[in-house]
Amino acid sequence: MKKKPIIIIGIESSCDDTGVSIIQNRNVLSNVIFNQEIHKKYGGVVPELASRLHDINMTKAVQQAIFLAKINRNQIDAVSFTLGPGLIGPLLVGASFAKSFSMGLDIPLLTVNHIQAHILSHFIQDANLNNCYPKFPFLGLVISGGHTQIIKVNDFFQMEILGSTLDDSVGEALDKIARMLGFYYPGGPMIEYFSKNGNEKKFMFSKPIVSGLDFSFSGFKNNVLQYINKKLKKNTLFIKQNLSDICASIQKIIAEILLEKVQKAIIKTGISRIVLAGGVSANYEIRKIFMYFSKNQKNKKLEVFILKKKYTTDNGAMIAITGLLKYERNLFDSIHITPYSKFKNFKNYTVNK
Structure with missing residues (x-):
């Protein structure tokens, strides 16, 4: 007898994007993201x-996701949502909605670690x-x-940091540097855009x-700031005259820092399979340096996995796939579980194979 396909709805609200996705087995049926443009003016x-x-946005995003998936809400087998880490207010909104959805349809609840979900995005079809x-x-x-x-x-739910x-995350550093250069939030994509014609x-x-x-x-961020301020004292048009070169140079150094640490991790662990995840992994220079690294190694066993750009930033599909793997x-999780803003280590489960 053929197995009934499992349908999971995933809800992501850890920061400023409201993401809702519905997947059937590992196939994405819909992936809706409502962005919040208002934060640009606050930096x-x-x-x-x-x-x-x-x-x-939550109700509208869920309704749109169900409509685009061409399913009835009663076909959904479970609801998964981001438990943390992230901003506690937005997390509570997502958690409250997911719990109500779970109780209303009498379906299981699945909580998801945001960082774990970024990694497990690679298991979406x-x-x-x-x-x-x-x-x-x-x-x-x-x-x-x-x-x-x-x-x-080591496995879907066996992870070790x-x-x-x-201090700063790489994305946070890029946004702060972008502000020095006069860009609005989020600044990382602006640095990437202007770097394309730079030296x-x-x-x-x-x-x-x-x-x-x-x-x-x-x-690194402070070094860039000091260098730029020093140059501006001599030439107030320094940034304007050198913008593309500054952006390209910043990206190159950041990509090299990331690659050098990964190379150390390969030596330390003996693992030569690399998976990139998270919003900054959409950056062209970072993708380029890792792809070049994988193609020019004598060790042909080395592999680098890079997500399609639509799955790099925060989205409901990464929450839904993680929920599916837990399902x-x-x-399953209790309705009484509460979100957390920070975490130190993953909760590792016994893997049932």
């Missing part, structure tokens, strides 16, 4: 505003450029506005010296 996400807009799933074990490099981590992944940023070797910014597999981007293993 960053305002948690209170984000919470209010999630509250306004046709989500990455390789058009295949990475095999375990692999090293996950999660790079976003809130996180920069190297994670050893090997290195993290000691990446024009300016040499210093790389932070951090032992082990940890990162630090605060010192298949009967890893």
Whole structure:
């Protein structure tokens, strides 16, 4: 007898994007994202505003996701939502909606770790450029506005953090540097845009010296700021005259910092399968340097998996796929569980194979 396909709805509200997705098995039926443009004028996400807009957008996003998926809500087998880490206000909005949805339809509830979900995006059907799933074990490099981590992944729910940023995340550093250059929030994509016609070797910014597999981007950010301020004192048009070269040089150094740490992780663990995830993994220079690295290695076993851009930023599909993988293993959660803003380590489950 043919198995009934499992349909999961995923709800993401950890920051300022309201993401809702419906998947059937590993195929995405719909993936709706409501962005909050209002934060641009404040130079960053305002948690209170984000919470209010999630509250306004959530019902509309869910209705649109169900409509686009061409299903009836009674066909949904379970609801998954982001439990953390993230901004506590937005997380509470998503959690409240998901719990109500679960109770209203009398279906199971599945909570999702946001960082874990970024990594498991690679198990969505046709989500990455390789058009295949990475095999375990692999090293996950999660790079976003809130996180920069190297994670050893032994199985779907067996993960270990090997290195993290000691201060700013890579995305946060890019946004702060972008503000120095006169760009609005979010600034990372603006740096990427202006870098395309720049000379990446024009300016040499210093790389932070951090032992082990940890990162630090605060010192790099300050080095860029000091250099630019020094130049502006001599020439007030320095940024305008050198904008593309500055952006290209910044991106090159950041991409090199990330690659050098991953190379150390490969040596330390003996794992030569790399998975990139998170919003900053959409960056052209970072994608380019990792693809070049994989193609020019004597070790032909080395593989790099890169997501299609629509799955790099926060979205409901990554929450839905993680929920599906938990559903298949009967890893359901209580209605009484509460969101968290920060976490230190993953909750590892016994893997049922």
